[in-house]
Amino acid sequence: MHTLLLNHIARYVTLDDAAQQTFCDALELKRLRRYQYLLQEGAICRHDYFVIKGGVRQYETDAGGKERIIHFGFEDWWISDRYSLLTQTPSIYNIEALEATEVLQINKDALEALFLEIPLLERYFHKVLQQAFAIWQRRILLLQKSAEERYNAFLQDYGAIEQRLSQQHIAAYLGITRETLSRIRSQYAGKI
Template identity: 60%
Template sequence: MSVHYDSILKHISQHVTLSDQEKNIFCSALIYKKFRRKQYLLQDGEICSHDYFVIRGCLRQYEVSPNGRENTVQFAFENWWISDWYSMLHAQPSVYNIEAMENSEVFMIGKNELEKLYIEIPQLERYFRKIFLNAFVSLQKRILFQQKTAEERYLEFMKNYGWFEQRLSQQHIASFLGITRETLNRLKGQQYKDNEKNL
């Protein structure tokens, strides 16, 4: 078994238990691929054909509004899955782009391969059901998140995802928060002042 598979097998083992034979069957269905920084895994207008698991690096999923503004939906770091499942399930052109923010390594798996694996290895269906449920919960939280004020969004982001700042540009963080970079800088400055007062 290649060392490349360690991360994904460890992730699966946190949710379900696979036999060695099942692990081999699953790994044989994966496609390993490297993407350079700023390279696209998916571009709007294309039909999404794979689910992506990040081994190393960072990916960003975003759409571009009619006025040209980028709206970041999610990021995916190590051990995270990312895809456009609506496009994949319905064979419809995607409205999203998925771009590598860093030089990245991923595993790709297609919808048809997954469907076969669900039948052959029921535990994998259970694993992906858990992954999809977690994604659905995150989407619900994201909807509530977007209804908060810019300051509330920023404070919640820093509390839960402050470590993102070490790997992402201010522009992309602002895009995720749904604010301008200038607003982000203002909020960061205010937070710094508030922290100074509390010392």
């Protein structure tokens, strides 16, 4: 159950067996059904989540009821509401399972204690967060591009999961309508 996460960690740092065991002991498995929430708007985020099976989407809903997906989380990805977790204030996001999903969750306070006990673990999270920050910077620029450029970038970055997502969810992530996405896909298919 922990193999995927330990392999992920090993890409960044090398934890000895004792450190791996200590970290794994602090993790809790959480299973979600399709459409079940991992986090709901208004709740305080108290965990970091590592997806080991399935997938989730992180989104907000505006006053008009329109959903804006800001992030997907599939196998081998971390997901959380960083702001709510850091400030312990209510989340503005929902994190919802797109399919049957399993995550390993770790409580914020337990993780902070582990950082003191296992400094390499803090180094690992530092590297993961640096990478996430770089991805967010790219995403901000991407949202200023044309719809076609956004879709092409989505395919480059997330082509492997495209078939697992509905057209509605892809459109909400790209900030375009389903009709625009259909048009772009038709044009794209015509070029192949």
